[in-house]
Amino acid sequence: MKYVSWTICLLGFLLYEGTCVKVKYDGDQVLKVTPQTPQQVQYLQELSVQWRLDLWKPDIVQDICPGGEAHIRVQSVYVQKMKENLVQQHIPFKIMIEDVQKLIDRSRVSLQSTGPISLENYDYTIYHPMNEIYEWMDLIKDKYNDVVTTHLLGHTYEEKPIYYFKMGWPSKESKKVVFLDCGIHAREWIAVAYCQWFIKEILARQQSDRLIKKLLRQVDFYVIPVLNIDGYVYTWTTERLWRKNRSPQNNGTCFGVDLNRNFEARWCTVGADADCESYVFCGPSAASELETKGVVKLFEEVKSNMLMYLSVHNYGKFILLPYGYTTNQSANHNEMVSIKSHVYILTFYTQN
Numbered sequence: 129m130k131y132v133s134w135t136i137c138l139l140g141f142l143l144y145e146g147t148c149v150k151v152k153y154d155g156d157q158v159l160k161v162t163p164q165t166p167q168q169v170q171y172l173q174e175l176s177v178q179w180r181l182d183l184w185k186p187d188i189v190q191d192i193c194p195g196g197e198a199h200i201r202v203q204s205v206y207v208q209k210m211k212e213n214l215v216q217q218h219i220p221f222k223i224m225i226e227d228v229q230k231l232i233d234r235s236r237v238s239l240q241s242t243g244p245i246s247l248e249n250y251d252y253t254i255y256h257p258m259n260e261i262y263e264w265m266d267l268i269k270d271k272y273n274d275v276v277t278t279h280l281l282g283h284t285y286e287e288k289p290i291y292y293f294k295m296g297w298p299s300k301e302s303k304k305v306v307f308l309d310c311g312i313h314a315r316e317w318i319a320v321a322y323c324q325w326f327i328k329e330i331l332a333r334q335q336s337d338r339l340i341k342k343l344l345r346q347v348d349f350y351v352i353p354v355l356n357i358d359g360y361v362y363t364w365t366t367e368r369l370w371r372k373n374r375s376p377q378n379n380g381t382c383f384g385v386d387l388n389r390n391f392e393a394r395w396c397t398v399g400a401d402a403d404c405e406s407y408v409f410c411g412p413s414a415a416s417e418l419e420t421k422g423v424v425k426l427f428e429e430v431k432s433n434m435l436m437y438l439s440v441h442n443y444g445k446f447i448l449l450p451y452g453y454t455t456n457q458s459a460n461h462n463e464m465v466s467i468k469s470h471v472y473i474l475t476f477y478t479q480n
């Protein structure tokens with residue numbers, strides 16, 4: 129069977145010009161760990177950092193708390209040792225995912241159909257590779273050119289164009305802005321799928337749905353369907369669970385900045401790491417990355433009209449409110465909480 133995988137490998141190499149070695153997660157497990165005491169929390173936090181464990185929940189290692197669940201992907205080489213340690217420390221845990229690779233193999237992905245794609249049979253319930261998403265963006269822009277325009281946000285490190293959509297009816301008066309970005313974390317494929325779904329829904333109902341019709345007259349939606357394009361491509365070619373972008377660091381010995389930790393908001397203080405090998409590497413300086421710079425520039429242009437900014441992620445079923453670096457409430461905390469309850473209604477509404 130060896131030559132078969134070599135053929136696939138070679139084909140992959142020719143198609144993507146990328147590295148041929150695809151990272152596998154056979155035997156990796158996701159554990160649900162529930163530390164009970166502050167000592168157990170501290171133990172788990174230290175172990176997470178020391179072994180570079182992949183924390184899926186909570187969002188940052190500092191948020192692990194007594195009685196709270198931590199969902200942690202443990203590499204196969206550490207699984208046995210990890211469980212022994214947890215037993216020894218009397219920290220309760222359960223296996224959530226027996227074999228991460230098996231689950232990955234079950235995801236529904238587009239099989240890179242040979243022909244050109246069309247909007248009529250674009251499947252919004254499967255994952256699409258970047259080249260198909262680029263094609264899809266073109267089709268959307270052409271079909272709905274009266275209400276949608278696409279714009280260049282900037283380029284990625286690997287010189288791929290990052291586009292954003294602006295959806296809304298032209299108006300003489302200045303309009304409020306609702307801003308969405310998806311795919312800032314490369315591996316969060318369903319966030320990327322969500323942005324496509326969102327755009328499709330808004331456009332398909334722009335006439336038939338009274339609320340959406342009204343919204344498009346009052347508000348401009350700015351949507352970045354895939355922000356971290358280099359990382360997204362890399363999750364398709366090489367490493368499914370890659371999170372960061374792909375810019376080289378330390379003279380090309382290490383790759384990738386966590387774009388979500390690269391903004392100038394108490395940069396690199398809480399929930400981030402100054403070490404490039406980390407999942408949450410904040411970069412050499414605030415807004416060091418092209419992708420971040422692009423967002424900041426556009427944000428500066430529209431911020432006086434900004435009504436809401438949503439960064440769409442997946443895992444954990446959270447709505448996270450700013451600011452992540454403090455437990456203090458923001459000045460408009462109560463307003464955000466009241467909007468948060470409407471988000472559920474809106475989600476429900478678009479499902480029906």
Ligand SMILES: *[C@@H]1O[C@H](CO)[C@@H](O)[C@H](O)[C@H]1NC(C)=O
Nearest residue numbers: 376377378379380381382412
């Ligand atoms: C990169 O290489 C140069 C020249 O070899 C060296 O002076 C510099 O310290 C290196 N930088 C890092 C971050 O390793």
Ligand SMILES: *[C@@H]1O[C@H](CO)[C@@H](O)[C@H](O)[C@H]1NC(C)=O
Nearest residue numbers: 394451452453454455456457
């Ligand atoms: C949180 O609020 C306290 C009391 O107002 C203040 O002293 C502290 O600096 C605030 N922390 C942050 C991170 O803003």
Ligand SMILES: [Zn+2]
Nearest residue numbers: 313316441442
């Ligand atoms: Zn994320």
